[in-house]
Amino acid sequence: MDELLEQFLIEGRELTQQASDDLLALERDPSDAARIDSVFRAVHTLKGSVGLFHFAAMGAVLHVAEDLLGQVRNGHFVADRPVIDALLDCISCSETWIEAIAAAGSLPQGADEDSRRLQSALKATMARDVAVAHAPATTEDPSWLPPFLDRAADAVTVTRAANHALVALRYTPSSDCFFLGDDPMALARAIPGLVAFGLSARDAWDAPTLDPYACNLIIEALSTAPVDDIRAVFRFVADQVVVIEVAPGNVAATSIEQPQGSGEIATRTLRVEAGRIDALVDIVGELIVAKNALAHLAAQVAEKDATLGRALDASQADIARLVGDMHRDVMRVRMVPLAQTFRRFPRLVREIAGKLGKTVNFETVGDDVEADKGIVDGLFEPLLHVLRNAVDHGIEDAATRLAQRKPASGTISLEARRDNGQIVVTVTDDGAGIDPARLRAIAKTRGLMSNAALAALDDTAALDLIFAPGFTTAAAITDISGRGVGMDAVRSKVVALGGRVTIASTLGSGSTIRLSLPQAATVSTVMTVRVGTDRFGIPMETIAETARVATDRIIPIRSGEAFVLRDATIPLVSLASLLNVAGAPRATDVKLLIVASGDQRIGIEVDGFAERIDVLLRPMTGLLSGMTGVLGTALLGDGRVMMILDLPELLG
């Protein structure tokens, strides 16, 4: 893909996200000047970048949206519900278009039509608001205006006498504008109907240190031309200009002061395409494998030449440490805040609730918790589904809620926190809750389980039925949820990310869906064991100790076996039988891994221990992801693939 277009897509997504964040914030506080400024800038910049390509339909909509926002910014219109709605529609459509451009390189079919529809909706809010526009001004004057009007007193008197409307403007060019090819003076020349003109310095002039290439000017002007004609002159630097209609009689005016230094915050960041980081992760993974091969080689050398072997060993240990550091740092680069996914939800929840005629307070907590980018991205779909369900099935309609003495609007909260190296994400609603009896009944009609099995389920297990494939609780298939994918899709997505999902619910007071996920793919140290001709990896943290017990000290107990270790009787299970593979016949002693299972210890019989190695654990994907007892796979130094076992799951 063309690099320029690629950049546009990245920026476009960020800008639409920024705009929608700002609009939602404005919905709560329509007078938040910083937000108004920010959304204006976002739309303005997006429009600018769209102009570089042939996406006329998109550019046209954004142009009208920018106009509307410009009016809001200058205090002509209030950002009330219809304005926010129209703008959000426009942003949401732009988002769709950006994705279409990413997929196909062009705007989708029907874009022209959508564009016209959105434009007229935006214009309609402006027409409607004309009355508001002429309402008396209540906002404070910007501090610069009165002194400027004083200086230009003669001009003000003359034009007042001639009954002209006056427009004041203050243009603070960005300090790097000369490099961008702007000439603020040329723009000043182009101001129509100029009646007063002033120049001042942003920072006091200092002749000895003046940098001729940094613009330090502030341009102020009074004009009798219509506001729109003046804005047209400054359309490319709209964010650097404040235009104010000076009210007749006194100097009262309507405006919003431009925040100082806005949009010029320099952050030291580097934007790198995720694919390049992934390539780096893969290389580090191979490096770990290569390092393991080196350990193997060192062992072989040591057999022939002990001194050389020790030297090689020491060098291998250094490399191992460095590779470990490198892996940790590379993985840290991939860590992003959950906010990247979370921030998309407020608008979507609002949309869903709107379609269903419900009002929902949506809050997010802990969006600064970080996780691997793959996990953060992968969470979007399952979380969206859970949130949809919460709005659709969880939150009752206002009448039902009021009848139950709940507030008319429901509350859904999305929370994330760190917990023991995992991240836990919960979605809690204060809706109707889920009736386990109803779930049992549905499972019965769908024939998901035998009656006896259903009856045996406790309420927690019955709630878990919601994740069963083919289970959909919606009585009516709605546009919102129930599109044939149920909560089972949520579970399989989360499991594919290496996580788990559970549900808790109290009838009448709401439900909580809890997702726990790994923070990142990690390097684990595993012990390799032999069973028959196969080798398997067991994560070191699950092994309490290893032991050898003479075969004649194994005690048969009914159908099983046990042995005594330090005065405790420990049951014995062979890994071969757990895995259903053929093991080697027992020699004079039995090799055992002692693992803790609950408060009990269990001895796992293996045919042999091999080396401890560091592996980059790859979770099972696709068809294999459902395999129980397997954590994932790892590539070995000699190129073979080894399965890493989840002993607690195998035993449980």
Added chain:
Amino acid sequence: MSVRLEGDRVRLDGPCRVEDAEPLLMLLRADPRRAVDLTGAGPLHAAIVQVLLALRPPITGQPGDPFLRTWLIPLLTLA
């Protein structure tokens, strides 16, 4: 060349662009008593205006350019 030193005066001729700002600044810094003659000056780039505002050299000449004459000269010659 829009910026020229003539005796003790710096002459600006025709449109002055951003790249003229540095030579102008050097000439004025070299001798702060130098005056700037705007008689033949056309539109001045903001960078030029900025140098004149910061160093405040004596300004001479009535330029033909209306914007310069009407709006800028009064600001540049302000005591």
